[in-house]
Amino acid sequence: MPVIADKAVVCLVCDSPLAIDGDAEKGEIIECSACGQEHELTVAADGVYEVCIAPEVEEDWGE
Numbered sequence: 001m002p003v004i005a006d007k008a009v010v011c012l013v014c015d016s017p018l019a020i021d022g023d024a025e026k027g028e029i030i031e032c033s034a035c036g037q038e039h040e041l042t043v044a045a046d047g048v049y050e051v052c053i054a055p056e057v058e059e060d061w062g063e
Contacts, residue, residue: 009049013037020049029054 009018016034028041039051
């Protein structure tokens with residue numbers, strides 16, 4: 001079940017809160033429900049969730 005992180009993690013494009021699963025792992029892709037921007041989940045040293053803009057899929061991925 002998606003939850004909003006204790007320390008508000010927001011979309012880097014539209015500032016809407018991002019829903020993050022309680023068992024989310026580093027590297028997981030989180031999509032903003034408001035604007036559709038994809039974010040990659042990172043974890044700070046203190047265990048707080050952080051996100052960055054997810055990289056675009058490149059032509060040679062999966063080769």
